[in-house]
Amino acid sequence: MLIQSHIVDLETPTGTMRTYVHRPAGEGRFPAILFYSEIFQQTGPIERAARFLAGHGYAVLVPEVFHELNPIGTVLAYDDAGRDKGNADKAAKDVQGYDSDNRAMIEWVQSQPWFNGNIGAAGFCIGGHLAFRAALQPEVKATACFYATDLHTQIIPSKPGQHSMERLADIKGELLMIWGKQDNHIPTAGRVQVYQQLTDAGLSFTWHEFNGQHAFMRDEGERYDPQLAAIGYQLALQLFGNTL
Template structure:
């Protein structure tokens, strides 16, 4: 499937948010996926992943998650300086800021003639958490979270009662949670905490733990695991096919 890529600058309560749109080149209507990057924003691996999703028949929106804290177009490098800057940005943006970002993208989508009204979310690392956060929006039917960081912690600033795990009742769609057991950023105790909370809240979710390191989906660097990445994409496509095409 041939795809096309462009960008749009959306206005949010916290400033202009550059959003990259990758979608099939077709005259028909398609479902959409809000796709959330790591702390580095739309790097090469993130763009390739977004285009891969789009090539399977989805319009994929990649927002600059730290748009309030960086010039438009900022991409951080996969090095110590980029990691330090990205982690500082993560600890500077209140989690509720992502809610208004999500509303801006959803409202923009609703005005697009090619959008069929069915919406999912997906993300890696902090993007896995932000996809989980997007699941709070009533329009989101299915969400794939890959090694979602900080669901078990208080690293991302939040107001009382606004931590993502305190708002599980707002999640109405299906969740896919995929973790690497050798990921030092989300230890076994943290994963267990998230699992128990989801069970107690009676959310609709599937849970997978694989022998992988953090960032095993990223097709760059020593931690990339192509076989696990293939499994991850297959699980995500199954989720989206059932909820955005059939369901």
């Protein structure tokens, strides 16, 4: 499908959130995917990933995940300074801010004439965690989490009972969890912990571990694995095709 892209600035309780919308250019009604970036916000690789999904028939919304902490339009570089700034923003933003961000996007997309009523979520790195967080919203029917960081830690600020893994009962949709075995951000023990908690909660999920490093989906840098990326996209599109 040919696609179109535009920007909407959504009001949230914590300020204006720029959101990039990529969707099919033709007439019709389409499912929406809330798509969450790495700590660097909408970089070139994230925009290309969003446009790739849009080309398969989805309206893809990419929010600026740290909109409260940066000027509108901020994109961090894939370097030490960008990583340090992104990690500082991650440590500064309260987890409830992501919940209100999700509500703002869901309410906006529900008002659009091209929306077909079905919502999914996806994301890479911290975006994988934020996609998981979006799955707490009752409207989200399917979620693809790629190497989701900090599900097994308390790094993202949250009050007791508000950590994402403490609210598994709120997840009603299907999950796709994709990991790299050589990912030094998410050790084996952390993956085992997450798997066991999802299993104990009786959630509907599929689980895939590949011989890949952190960010193996990112089509920039030496950790990119095109073959694994193709498999990852295929799995996500299968999930969304079956549910949305």
